[in-house]
Amino acid sequence: MGFELTEEQMDIKKAVREFCEKEFTPELGLELDRKEDYPRELYKKAAKLGFTSIRFPEEYGGQGYGILEECLVTEEMCRADPGIGVAVVSGTFGSDIIMEHGTEEQKKKYIPPLCKGEFISALACTEPAHGSDITRMDTTAVKSGDEWLINGLKTFITNASVANFFQVLCQTDPKVTPSYRGESLIVVDGDTYGVDVTQLKDKMGIRPAVTGEVSFSDVKVPEDNLIGELNRGFYQVMGFFDLSRIPIAAQAVGMAQGAFERSFNYAKEREQFGSPIIQFQAIQFKLAEMATKIEAARLLTYKAAWLADQGKIDPMITSMAKAFASRTAMEVTDEAIQIYGGYGYMGDYHIERFHRCAKITEIYEGTTEIQKLTIMRYLLKRM
Numbered sequence: 198m199g200f201e202l203t204e205e206q207m208d209i210k211k212a213v214r215e216f217c218e219k220e221f222t223p224e225l226g227l228e229l230d231r232k233e234d235y236p237r238e239l240y241k242k243a244a245k246l247g248f249t250s251i252r253f254p255e256e257y258g259g260q261g262y263g264i265l266e267e268c269l270v271t272e273e274m275c276r277a278d279p280g281i282g283v284a285v286v287s288g289t290f291g292s293d294i295i296m297e298h299g300t301e302e303q304k305k306k307y308i309p310p311l312c313k314g315e316f317i318s319a320l321a322c323t324e325p326a327h328g329s330d331i332t333r334m335d336t337t338a339v340k341s342g343d344e345w346l347i348n349g350l351k352t353f354i355t356n357a358s359v360a361n362f363f364q365v366l367c368q369t370d371p372k373v374t375p376s377y378r379g380e381s382l383i384v385v386d387g388d389t390y391g392v393d394v395t396q397l398k399d400k401m402g403i404r405p406a407v408t409g410e411v412s413f414s415d416v417k418v419p420e421d422n423l424i425g426e427l428n429r430g431f432y433q434v435m436g437f438f439d440l441s442r443i444p445i446a447a448q449a450v451g452m453a454q455g456a457f458e459r460s461f462n463y464a465k466e467r468e469q470f471g472s473p474i475i476q477f478q479a480i481q482f483k484l485a486e487m488a489t490k491i492e493a494a495r496l497l498t499y500k501a502a503w504l505a506d507q508g509k510i511d512p513m514i515t516s517m518a519k520a521f522a523s524r525t526a527m528e529v530t531d532e533a534i535q536i537y538g539g540y541g542y543m544g545d546y547h548i549e550r551f552h553r554c555a556k557i558t559e560i561y562e563g564t565t566e567i568q569k570l571t572i573m574r575y576l577l578k579r580m
């Protein structure tokens with residue numbers, strides 16, 4: 198991988214930046230953070246410009262680019278506003294699974310409306326008793342004639358209250374050992390009888406990216422709603438995470454970059470003891486360290502993306518990128534608040550929001566501890 202983006206990649210970055218500067222105003226960011234509302238109109242606008250379908254094939258209405266381009270879009274959106282950014286890029290969350298493993302009928306039904314911004318998707322794995330460890334699911338899907346009968350409860354599901362469909366990880370064989378060999382993914386439309394959604398309010402951050410609980414009570418769906426092969430759901434989800442963790446690292450890089458730029462500009466303007474605070478070496482050192490960490494996190498993220506785009510996906514590098522970029526986002530956004538002093542603690546100054554939002558990147562799609570386990574697993578194999 199060269200150290201420079203191609204002209205086309207720079208154009209994508211520029212187009213997203215222009216869009217966000219116009220649409221993701223700080224005032225809107227604060228308003229949606231307080232209301233915890235999904236920015237549906239913005240999601241549609243971003244979809245019209247192709248930003249939300251960057252990686253879907255052109256024949257299904259997408260743009261046909263790779264993970265690196267998805268990272269560029271994600272980074273710019275989260276740089277502009279961490280909450281709106283995550284909400285907009287998560288509108289199509291999890292649907293790569295249908296794209297990769299679904300039947301032609303499933304792809305035709307779900308992917309083109311997603312690319313147009315008419316549909317929002319969700320991936321439902323987590324349950325109250327199964328978070329990091331999804332090797333057994335309490336949600337069951339039992340074959341009854343030519344239908345699946347689904348019962349169970351999923352929690353912390355991104356887009357739950359706005360999703361048109363859920364890809365649900367179910368236990369289809371409760372007896373097999375190990376139990377993950379008995380898990381399957383089944384697609385369930387949001388308006389199916391027996392599906393009940395409750396929005397989980399008062400999250401720490403990424404509040405416009407709505408989260409909810411989804412319960413399935415005797416939900417019946419046709420047998421054709423199985424995604425891919427029976428009892429391969431766990432493997433499909435793990436394969437998805439190997440890729441999807443890279444744009445999460447990009448979320449973290451974008452949030453760090455946004456907070457860094459704001460605090461840099463603030464330090465130039467804010468005067469104390471007769472000079473702009475950026476003249477104080479203590480502040481300069483903070484800014485220099487913040488910029489260095491962001492650059493390192495970005496390079497690791499781009500490397501993970503580039504490897505995946507070359508068909509040489511490396512889960513160790515991906516986990517390194519996610520763990521390092523998310524820690525960087527926490528550290529940089531913390532220092533950004535420090536540079537703002539007391540103003541940084543106030544919502545109206547739009548910097549504490551970055552810190553609150555950054556935390557999720559250390560938790561979802563595998564916590565940092567889980568990333569470190571993956572890194573070690575590969576190190577032990579390779580060294």
Ligand SMILES: Cc1cc2nc3c(=O)[nH]c(=O)nc-3n(C[C@H](O)[C@H](O)[C@H](O)COP(=O)(O)OP(=O)(O)OC[C@H]3O[C@@H](n4cnc5c(N)ncnc54)[C@H](O)[C@@H]3O)c2cc1C
Pocket residue numbers: 319320321322323327328329330352353354355356400408557560561562563564565566567570
């Ligand atoms: C805002 C938000 C959105 C989300 N969106 C989705 C979604 O769309 N779909 C979905 O399915 N899920 C989603 N999740 C769930 C998320 O993936 C889980 O919260 C996450 O995987 C951790 O699971 P847990 O919360 O149950 O924590 P636990 O698994 O209970 O972990 C608690 C602590 O123990 C640590 N730990 C666990 N196992 C080990 C181990 N083996 N070694 C060392 N430490 C360990 C963890 O790292 C953590 O620090 C979302 C969560 C949030 C908060």
